[in-house]
Amino acid sequence: MKLLKVLTKRDQLFMVLILIFIFGQVWLELQLPAYMQAITVLIQTPGSELEQIMSVGGFMILAALGSLIFSMLVAVLIANVAANFAANLRERLFDTVLSLSVEDIGGFSKASLITRSTNDITQIQVFLVMGLQMLIRSPIMATWAILRISNTEWAWTMATMIAAIILFLIIGLAMYFAIPKFKRRQKFTDQLNLITRENLTGMDVIRAYNAETYQTDKFEQVNTDFTNTNIFVSRIMAIMQPSILIIMNVLTLAIYWIGAILIQNTTAGNEVVLFSEMIVFTTYAIQVIMSLLMLIVVFVIFPQAKVSGDRILEVLDTKSTIIEGTETKSKEDHLGEVEFRNVCFRYPHSENNILKNISFKVKAGGTTAIIGATGSGKSTLINLIPRFYDVTAGEVLVNGRNVKEYTEKALNNTIGFVTQSAVLFSGNIKENIAYGENAREEITENKIQEAAEIAQASEFIEKLEEKYQSPVAQGGTNFSGGQKQRITIARAIAREPDILIFDDSFSALDFKTDRQLRSALKHEMPQTTKIIVAQRVGTIKMVDQIIVLEKGHIVGIGTHQELLETNKVYQEIAHSQLSEEELT
Numbered sequence: 001m002k003l004l005k006v007l008t009k010r011d012q013l014f015m016v017l018i019l020i021f022i023f024g025q026v027w028l029e030l031q032l033p034a035y036m037q038a039i040t041v042l043i044q045t046p047g048s049e050l051e052q053i054m055s056v057g058g059f060m061i062l063a064a065l066g067s068l069i070f071s072m073l074v075a076v077l078i079a080n081v082a083a084n085f086a087a088n089l090r091e092r093l094f095d096t097v098l099s100l101s102v103e104d105i106g107g108f109s110k111a112s113l114i115t116r117s118t119n120d121i122t123q124i125q126v127f128l129v130m131g132l133q134m135l136i137r138s139p140i141m142a143t144w145a146i147l148r149i150s151n152t153e154w155a156w157t158m159a160t161m162i163a164a165i166i167l168f169l170i171i172g173l174a175m176y177f178a179i180p181k182f183k184r185r186q187k188f189t190d191q192l193n194l195i196t197r198e199n200l201t202g203m204d205v206i207r208a209y210n211a212e213t214y215q216t217d218k219f220e221q222v223n224t225d226f227t228n229t230n231i232f233v234s235r236i237m238a239i240m241q242p243s244i245l246i247i248m249n250v251l252t253l254a255i256y257w258i259g260a261i262l263i264q265n266t267t268a269g270n271e272v273v274l275f276s277e278m279i280v281f282t283t284y285a286i287q288v289i290m291s292l293l294m295l296i297v298v299f300v301i302f303p304q305a306k307v308s309g310d311r312i313l314e315v316l317d318t319k320s321t322i323i324e325g326t327e328t329k330s331k332e333d334h335l336g337e338v339e340f341r342n343v344c345f346r347y348p349h350s351e352n353n354i355l356k357n358i359s360f361k362v363k364a365g366g367t368t369a370i371i372g373a374t375g376s377g378k379s380t381l382i383n384l385i386p387r388f389y390d391v392t393a394g395e396v397l398v399n400g401r402n403v404k405e406y407t408e409k410a411l412n413n414t415i416g417f418v419t420q421s422a423v424l425f426s427g428n429i430k431e432n433i434a435y436g437e438n439a440r441e442e443i444t445e446n447k448i449q450e451a452a453e454i455a456q457a458s459e460f461i462e463k464l465e466e467k468y469q470s471p472v473a474q475g476g477t478n479f480s481g482g483q484k485q486r487i488t489i490a491r492a493i494a495r496e497p498d499i500l501i502f503d504d505s506f507s508a509l510d511f512k513t514d515r516q517l518r519s520a521l522k523h524e525m526p527q528t529t530k531i532i533v534a535q536r537v538g539t540i541k542m543v544d545q546i547i548v549l550e551k552g553h554i555v556g557i558g559t560h561q562e563l564l565e566t567n568k569v570y571q572e573i574a575h576s577q578l579s580e581e582e583l584t
Contacts, residue, residue: 003124003309006088011081018077019136025070026141028063033283035060040276074133082128086121089312093117096315101322102388103348108315111194116315119189120308127305134294135302142291145284155258156278160285163251167292170243174236175303181233182303186311188226195219241293248289255282322390325405330414334400336364336498336529338385343394345384353392354380356552362545364498367522367530369540371573372549378533379420381549382501385531386415399498416492418505420533422484424476429461430468432476433490443494451494454520456513457486481508489517499529507535514539537574546570 007015038056042048097105097113105113146160199206199215206215259278266274343358355377362368370378383389384396387403396403403411424432433451434443448468452458460483464470476484485508492500500521506514518539521530534540541560548556548563548570556567563570 002313003089006092007081007085008088011084014077014081018074018081018133021070021074021077022133022137022140025067025074026137026144028067028070029141029287030144030284031063032060033280033287035063036279036283040279078133079129082125082132085128086125089124090117090121093121093312093315096318100318100320101390102383103321104318106348107318109190109194111197112190112311113315114197115186115190115193116308116311120186120311123301123304123308124312127301131298131301131305134298138291138294138298142288145287145291155262156255156281156285159251159254159258160288163247163254163285163289164292166247167244167289170240171292171295174240178233178236179303179306181229182307185226185229185233185304186307188222188229191222192219192226195222244289244293248286248293251285251289252282255285322387322408323404324408326407327401327405328407328410330399330410330498331401334364336527337397337400338362338499338529338531339397340381340384341395341397343384343396344392345380345389346392347389354552355384358394358554360545360547360554360557362529362531364529365527366544367532368545368547369532369534369543370547370549371534371537371540371570373573375551376549377552378549379503382503382531382533385499385501386417387411413495414498416495416497416500418485418488418492418500418502420503420505420507422476422481422488422505422508424472424479424484424487426472426474428466428469428471429464429487432472432487433468433494435491436495447494447496448490450524451490452486454493454517454524455486455490456509456517456520457483457490460486482510482513485509486513486517493521493525497528499531500525502530502532504533504535506532506539511538518542537577548573 035056039053039060042053042056094117097117108116142164195215195218199219206212255278259274259281263274263278339361340358343355344353345355346353358381360368370381372378380389384391385398385403387408390404398406398411398414406414425435430448433448445468449458452461452468461467461470472478472487476487479487485505489502489505506517509517521528532540532543537560540546544559546556546558546560546563547554548567550569555569556563558566564574
């Protein structure tokens with residue numbers, strides 16, 4: 001019911017029309033037994049005219065045609081509603097995932113989010129197409145049919161009620177055992193997607209280590225669990241249909257058996273009326289059972305849809321832990337400044353702080369490098385600037401304001417962020433450089449080319465046959481690591497942000513390209529603040545400020561020469577990479 005809020009007003013109108021058409025369809029179908037009774041009486045009544053029988057038969061044909069037309073209209077409308085509903089739900093789920101923080105998304109695996117956006121929504125769409133009509137039609141048909149036969153012989157009614165109760169017991173037991181299995185099946189679907197995704201992305205490593213058998217065994221285990229769960233559910237559902245058919249046949253026999261006794265004991269002259277009532281009652285009773293049989297189909301797909309719906313709602317109901325601020329403007333006299341004030345941070349569900357009492361300031365237009373051993377907290381530190389995570393204690397200031405005061409859009413527009421792994425999107429080079437909201441209108445051809453030149457990317461782009469229109473495969477697999485890094489750096493530069501952040505984004509570049517790129521950044525973007533996470537001491541010797549991290553603490557701040565003279569941690573890093581001549 002929560003998910004139905006996604007329905008548009010147009011779809012809600014269609015739902016009302018569907019309900020009206022189903023009522024019309026059921027009413028016309030329930031007229032058919034009455035016409036059959038009338039024809040039966042006319043045939044067995046002496047003196048009946050053929051015209052009378054043909055007249056009733058004509059109305060019967062019209063009722064059948066009307067029911068068919070209503071049925072076709074309902075099918076068309078439900079298919080339309082289901083398709084629109086799935087599209088809107090998929091879009092809403094996609095938007096929700098994009099709005100969540102890195103911390104929030106960490107609660108769901110990527111494979112699970114993909115399954116929820118595809119398989120789970122498809123399950124609900126199938127339920128709407130196949131089940132919605134039956135779910136509305138069957139109770140109406142069963143209730144209306146029971147009301148029509150409720151004033152007939154109590155023995156017939158009792159037999160029908162007993163059959164209905166037995167049916168509901170069978171359905172209830174089947175659902176009791178099936179629903180937990182449906183939940184397990186969706187989890188196994190997530191695991192299958194996860195292992196398949198790992199195999200595809202790690203194919204080179206798997207082959208290099210001859211781990212095909214190991215990976216196959218992992219997949220086979222999950223695949224076997226998934227298959228066994230499917231078999232269990234299929235067995236339960238397979239038992240249900242013959243059970244219903246047996247009950248239907250037994251009910252028909254019971255009605256005729258009771259009818260034979262009643263006809264035998266009735267007074268002379270009432271046999272025809274009682275026989276016609278028995279025919280009509282049998283038809284209505286079969287319609288009741290058939291309605292319940294259609295409900296069985298609904299109950300087969302409903303548990304799957306329910307599990308899928310719960311999984312989708314789990315994502316939609318997730319509230320971002322990062323509360324957006326209201327400020328859209330920076331302080332003009334602090335443009336380009338970044339400051340950390342007594343910042344502490346720990347990841348969710350972690351007991352210990354990763355960063356401890358971090359305080360430093362980056363002046364506007366300056367270049368600051370952050371260096372330290374693996375696991376010292378370098379990437380974690382810079383992830384706090386664009387609010388990928390929120391600090392546990394203290395505050396981070398950008399352009400003179402606490403990052404929590406900004407709207408998400410305003411903060412993102414202030415920063416150009418280049419991630420550790422180069423991320424490219426399918427399209428072409430131009431689209432990847434001019435990336436972001438309204439980027440195609442705001443970033444001109446000249447800006448794209450200038451950004452590529454600063455990033456040292458124009459060198460290889462100009463050699464391509466289609467230049468900036470050259471296609472980019474999914475993930476940028478048609479470019480080398482260094483080329484991908486330069487395109488992502490150009491993307492950040494093209495935005496002309498106040499602050500540029502590089503999370504070890506030069507690791508795939510050779511020393512010559514690295515030096516040229518840093519020189520271009522210094523001369524072409526002197527007003528832009530640059531924060532660089534670095535691994536190589538040789539590439540950061542000339543920056544304005546170097547911050548040395550060790551186990552989440554700042555153990556040194558200064559220039560290369562100052563740290564080389566006074567800081568033991570920096571000395572160890574520097575001496576492990578450079579000779580004495582290279583250090584000076």
